[in-house]
Amino acid sequence: MENVFDYEDIQLIPAKCIVNSRSECDTSVTLGKHTFKLPVVPANMQTIIDEKIAIYLAENGYFYVMHRFEPEKRLTFIKDMHARELIASISVGVKDEEYGFIEQLSNDNIVPEYITIDIAHGHSNAVIKMIQHIKKHLPESFVIAGNVGTPEAVRELEHAGADATKVGIGPGKVCITKIKTGFGTGGWQLAALRWCAKAASKPIIADGGIRTNGDIAKSVRFGASMVMIGSLFAGHEESPGQTIEKDGKAFKEYFGSASEFQKGEKKNVEGKKMFVEHKGSLEDTLKEMEQDLQSSISYAGGTKLEAIRNVDYVVVKNSIFNGDKVY
Ligand SMILES: NC(=O)C1=CN([C@@H]2O[C@H](COP(=O)(O)OP(=O)(O)OC[C@H]3O[C@@H](n4cnc5c(N)ncnc54)[C@H](OP(=O)(O)O)[C@@H]3O)[C@@H](O)[C@H]2O)C=CC1
Ligand SMILES: Nc1nc2c(ncn2[C@@H]2O[C@H](COP(=O)(O)O)[C@@H](O)[C@H]2O)c(=O)[nH]1
DSSP states (O other): OOSOOOGGGEEEOOOOOOOSSGGGOBOOEEETTEEESSSEEEOSOTTTOOHHHHHHHHHTTOOOOOOSSOGGGHHHHHHHHHHTTOOOEEEEOOSHHHHHHHHHHHHTTOOOSEEEEEOSOOSSHHHHHHHHHHHHHOTTSEEEEEEEOSHHHHHHHHHHTOSEEEEOSSOSTTBOHHHHHSOSSTTOHHHHHHHHHHHOSSOEEEESOOOSTHHHHHHHHTTOSEEEESGGGTTOTTOOSOEEEETTEEEEEEEOTTBHHHHSSOSSOOBOEEEEEOOOOHHHHHHHHHHHHHHHHHHTTSSBTHHHHTOOEEEOTTOTTTTOOOO
């Protein structure tokens, strides 16, 4: 594979501005039958999202994906979201019991608007079978399948019926897949996204490796319809993780879905736990993301996200931070 690069290696090139204020720029995106305020979704991880955050996001026009690590709560969750006239967006795995769960939803006519098949190595017959099972029993649900890192995988999952694919194996902040297995898109996630996007005929969600708000615009430039983010959404007042205090400063836990902390055992561990600085309210982060993305659209010379897709770029090989820390 030629031209391998990652987020920090790229700068997008400005085009002539056509707005008088950044507030004229529209960051909304349509995925399936619904339009959302931002092309950003907090990761479906237990220290990133819970029921309260899901309700907040849905009520305020943001996309969300609930995690799958309390399976017994999913049915009530969908019913509760629908009772509030909000979209229901859940995750499933591929183990035997998940087949029964999908059939139960179908039998009870409970149809989540979005279902994300969330496993580490999504280019597999297990995921293909689950896509087909969901499409057979819940044909109205929009199916996001992942995670993958190659054009072949994108094509196969789309062909099986996935409505969108999720790209990113190993670029996550609490991921240790790249270290423990030697595989993945860690270190070249943006190039992998471009590679996959060229093969895709349906939306792609870029997952993992976003470290700054500018990386959202770069993901859109290289083919993402939506971006899934964990670490930037960890550490908020509302975040589910445990809070600790160290040297008078507050920190919150952020752990991988394949970590020992999530699994409760040391088996096939591919994730770790870290503590991130407490960073105020989720609402402020979402607002800042929107403003930064509006600014990105203005630099792209347009008024909508699509403008970013056509801008030129340069490869600056690890130099955009000029040796500075990110923040
Ligand atoms: N995006 C990423 O880079 C990664 C994300 N994760 C996250 O961690 C969570 C747990 O993922 P996962 O372990 O897949 O979920 P599960 O523990 O639910 O495993 C799903 C199924 O896939 C099998 N499986 C898992 N990994 C592989 C593999 N490399 N090759 C073949 N079969 C495999 C498992 O069997 P068995 O366990 O017996 O092998 C199991 O049957 C998910 O939320 C996932 O998104 C994990 C790693 C990487
Ligand atoms: N390899 C692993 N990847 C994981 C694990 N838990 C979650 N993830 C992935 O990371 C992203 C979030 O990345 P970030 O850079 O924004 O923090 C998440 O959406 C998953 O795809 C894990 O235990 N191991």
